[in-house]
Amino acid sequence: MVDSLIEWHVVQLTLKGQEKSGDHCLVKPFETSVLVAVVDGLGHGEEAAAAAKIAVDVLEANARDDVIALFKRSHEALRGSRGVVMSVALLNGLEGTMTWMGVGNVEGLLARANPDIKPQKESLLIRAGVLGGPLAILDASIIPIMPGDTLVFATDGIRSGFDEEINSHDPPKEIAGNIMSKYSKDSDDALVLVARYGGI
Ligand SMILES: [Mn+2]
Structure with a gap:
């Protein structure tokens, strides 16, 4: 899919035997x-999907x-739910920057086109914790991005x-x-989102 600033694609796989995936995304x-x-509701199945939906609705x-x-x-909206882990990036085309942040273990990677x-690749520094549960102090980082750079978020599946x-x-x-076919586990829901920044 192509939006104003990015060309992106998401691939996801639901754990065998489950009707709903606990991995959700929003662009x-x-x-x-x-x-x-990208949001991963704790565990899998119905309750994980419900928690992930709460987070996506808030976003x-x-x-x-x-x-x-x-x-x-x-975090506030998720109290009393299973809780989720989540990583988020805000790409700003006017400034040529990306603010990104993660809690839990949704992996984030940025690969440079130039x-x-x-470095050619940068990893998102993720804080420990669970939204809706125990949480370390939040921390976001901001880095420059250039047209052609590729952002990947992947859940722990x-x-x-x-x-x-x-x-x-x-x-x-x-x-x-390629990432889904070569790196997915069979023990969890899996989601990988790839976004290429095009600039304005
Ligand atoms: Mn998971």
């Missing part, structure tokens, strides 16, 4: 920015808030090490498909 485009989020309804506020609101930029699949010449759909 919310604005005129000059786009919010990208959707408050998408113009800053990233830390989004996590705080989600081969001269060091995907094994680590998939960064080898990320490059700037393959379309997001192909990258997402």
Whole structure:
């Protein structure tokens, strides 16, 4: 799919025997920015899916808030639920920046299109905790992004090490498909979202 700022694709797999996946995502485009989020409800099945939906609904309804506020609101709304882990990125086309943040273990990776930029790949620093449960103090980071850069979010139904699949010449759909087919576990729901920044 192509939104104003990014070309993106999501692939997901529901754990065998479950009707619903506990892994959800949201891509919310604005005129000059786009919010990208991946949420994993704790455990799997119905209750995990319900918790993930609460988080996505909060993000959707408050998408113009800053990233830390989004996590705080989600945390409040999730009290009494299973809880979720979540990673979020806000790509700002006017400033050429990405603010990203994670709690729990939704892995985030940014791969650079320009081969001269060091480092070529950056990992999202994730804080320990569960939204709706015990939580460390929140922390977001902001980095510059350039057209062609590729952002990947993956839930823990995907094994680590998939960064080898990320490059700037393959379309997001192909990258997402390759990661899912080579790195998905059989023991959990799995979701991988790939977004390529196009700039304004
Ligand atoms: Mn999971």
